[in-house]
Amino acid sequence: EAGVAQSPRYKIIEKRQSVAFWCNPISGHATLYWYQQILGQGPKLLIQFQNNGVVDDSQLPKDRFSAERLKGVDSTLKIQPAKLEDSAVYLCASSPDRGRSPLHFGNGTRLTVT
Amino acid sequence: AQKVTQAQTEISVVEKEDVTLDCVYETRDTTYYLFWYKQPPSGELVFLIRRNSFDEQNEISGRYSWNFQKSTSSFNFTITASQVVDSAVYFCAPVYGGSQGNLIFGKGTKLSVKP
Numbered sequence: 235e236a237g238v239a240q241s242p243r244y245k246i247i248e249k250r251q252s253v254a255f256w257c258n259p260i261s262g263h264a265t266l267y268w269y270q271q272i273l274g275q276g277p278k279l280l281i282q283f284q285n286n287g288v289v290d291d292s293q294l295p296k297d298r299f300s301a302e303r304l305k306g307v308d309s310t311l312k313i314q315p316a317k318l319e320d321s322a323v324y325l326c327a328s329s330p331d332r333g334r335s336p337l338h339f340g341n342g343t344r345l346t347v348t
Numbered sequence: 349a350q351k352v353t354q355a356q357t358e359i360s361v362v363e364k365e366d367v368t369l370d371c372v373y374e375t376r377d378t379t380y381y382l383f384w385y386k387q388p389p390s391g392e393l394v395f396l397i398r399r400n401s402f403d404e405q406n407e408i409s410g411r412y413s414w415n416f417q418k419s420t421s422s423f424n425f426t427i428t429a430s431q432v433v434d435s436a437v438y439f440c441a442p443v444y445g446g447s448q449g450n451l452i453f454g455k456g457t458k459l460s461v462k463p
Contacts, residue, residue, distance in 0.1 A: 276453030336395035
């Protein structure tokens, strides 16, 4: 079984620039999550999709962050414009259901905003 | 607010020692799930164990065991005979909200196992 794929692995941008991250979940997993992990902290949920619908985006800074999951498979997370405090690892995870099953995480994208 | 506390920031042990990682959570939910994840230096979060709130039977799986006490809202994780490869950050992560399925991660405990 192929795991959760994310790209790019690393990204360095200047503040006020835009950036996009891509995630391909495990085949058949209906639920997809984006987490932000700042250095030294636990991951924080940004947005959760069930198929191609948003279930929870209460912690997504909607003035600068956006995410979509077209056709209920791949997902992209965008930041525009980026701020210094957005420097973090962005983790994508998928699960066959909501709550009961463990999440499968990708390797993450490490974003550095200078 | 529902949250999780991992009071131990860093733990250092010598190989073959047993080590217990503490986790205390807060919730008003009557049904929930509890998870432990491991994050090695490579960065990928790896699932370790899961426990249902309505099943307080503690189990052992290889070198891993856990102690779930609903009365004290604790879900501690023990590694027996630790190995250098166990060095990682360990996260306790309850799932609240019934079918909502959102993991709430603690700040993590960094475990260093020295040879």
